[in-house]
Amino acid sequence: MRVFKYSSWCFTVVGLLAGVVGATPAADKRQTSGLSPKVYNNLPLGQIKPTGWLQNQLNIQANGLAGNLNVFYPLITQGSWTGGTKNYSNLNEAGSYWYNGIVPLAYITDNSRLKTAVQSFLNHVLDTQWADGWLGNESNNQWQPRFLWGRYPFFFGAIMHVEADPSYTTRFVTAFHKFVALSNTMLKNKQGYGDWTQGTRWQDYAMALQWLYDNHPNGNEALLLDTMQRIKNVSTNWRDVFSASKFPTTAVTDMRIYWHGVNLAEGLKASAATYRFTHDASEKTDASSGWDRLYQYHGRPSGIFAADEHLAGLEAIRGTELCLVVVSSTKSSYLYQVFGEPKYAERAERQAYNSLPGTISGDMWSHQYLQQQNQVAVKNMNPNPFPSDGSYSNVFGLEPNYPCCTVNHPQGFPKFVANAFVASVDGKSLTQVYFGPLAVKTTLSGLGATVSVNVNTNYPFADDIKTTITTDKPFTFYIRVPTWINSQAKIQVGSAAATAFSPDILSADIKTESRPHGSIAIHRGTLNYALDIPRKSTLIKTTYSAEPRASDYQFDATGNWNYAIDPSTLTFNAPPSGTSLKSPIFDSGAPPLSISVTGCTVNWSLAGTTFTSSPPEKPACTGAKTKLTLIPYGATKLRISEFPVISG
Structure with missing residues (x-):
């Protein structure tokens, strides 16, 4: 031992x-046919379990909104994937998003109620497969055309499902191969990819096809490879999008589909998926440079990038969608597994411990559509700082702005554990x-x-x-x-x-990060630190009376937020030995560690009535200097995390 x-x-x-x-294990020799191997293989779902506070966090999620959507939420209880008629778009993604997140949540927490729910979902989808191989309720003469995209989250969920419960393997693999044959024919006939996503998410299908090739090819290797190439050929050229000559270096005003935040998060892994079936080693270099470019021009101290629907630059009041956070985190894990470059994994961990909990309530019953690095109010915003999203986007609620994050957010923490x-x-x-x-x-x-x-x-x-x-x-x-x-x-x-020990391991110093307008962000280790603004919570509405916990809330600041700081005074306050963690841990006053800093109020105004102007550069104090306490970003719901620096 x-x-x-x-x-x-x-x-x-x-x-x-x-x-x-x-160290990094040596990769296999490069292949020229079939699929190039990944550097790492994921472990089957269920072999990695959370313990301690992380187990508690997953249980909070299972008992919160994510774990109860199948009880009261019509998009799931009456959803189109299981014979109902409810959906929020013709992408038909609500049910498959939900399934993709609840499968790992159910099996990682060993929650029998949720296991029963996902088993029922999978049984229905497999039992109702169309004779031609289609999975889902669409037919070309029914309520909507057949688009491939909505299948991809289902395949991810089903792959994890058969890992956790191998009794489903034969049924699912047989159904999947039948679907592949149909999809190949559809692609030859120029069908299946004319939906809103416009081919920006093709790499998800390639990833699922690669799992089938690696584990259950059943003699269909040529068809699987051909289908990967065909879906790529009719889809977004992500190499071109991320190229230095074309990638936006500021917030965009031309709202192109491939500059959409979630589509970009999906596109980050395109080079990894492509490399596996083209064996083009330059995909690794392009993936790395595109990644760096994205975070250089649009990155956030919380680990994520800004896109309040579309790329939003570096300003601290611009937003980041919750769907973007969970997609980016899981796809970063895939990039690490294929290429073995540690920066992908390090950022995924930062996202899991900062930007993910920072946009979900401590009890995980409400969430935002958009989070802000400097967030001084959570309410219906007038004027609206988000060019492409609604004024309700940063409210904590059931489905603020749009329902996609309601059904898609459950995958975040479970897939972090699974990887x-x-x-x-x-x-x-x-x-x-x-x-x-x-x-x-x-x-x-x-x-x-x-x-x-x-x-x-x-x-x-x-x-x-x-x-x-x-x-x-x-x-x-x-x-x-x-x-x-x-x-x-x-x-x-x-x-x-x-x-x-060299390289020295895991002990961390406080570090500052330069941000726009001479402001700075504060880090120690994987955590971003922020000023937790005291708040008053007001109930806005309860959409479904059967579940009052899934309500919408407004947060208003009850204390000052307009502080500048003196970075020379930053001091880490370690938790006392033997400290027990509070539950929920991602909420005000819960984390046992903090950073103290000297600060003072400055002339820093609101740009509207609900969001800040840019941090002032080298402002003078307007009030007495005081000691401020910064806590982990993920525990704050109103916050300042990009601070002006005191003049002199």
């Missing part, structure tokens, strides 16, 4: 098996990708080793981690090393003396 103990970000290894930290560990393609090593309280039990196929990993930690709300690894055979264990580490960490092997 090995025990890794990271105490104040210090590793202790006990046992006889050699550990490898921070927290990966195996090498040769089945001989295991890699810890994300940090948090987790437990893994898996078999490494290349060694026949049965491995258990238990990570005991309050991370990211504490700096102590203890990891226990049990195995019946030697294997190699890798740990992704974050870029924000400092020189305080040491590694101890067995009972030997602790020694300095």
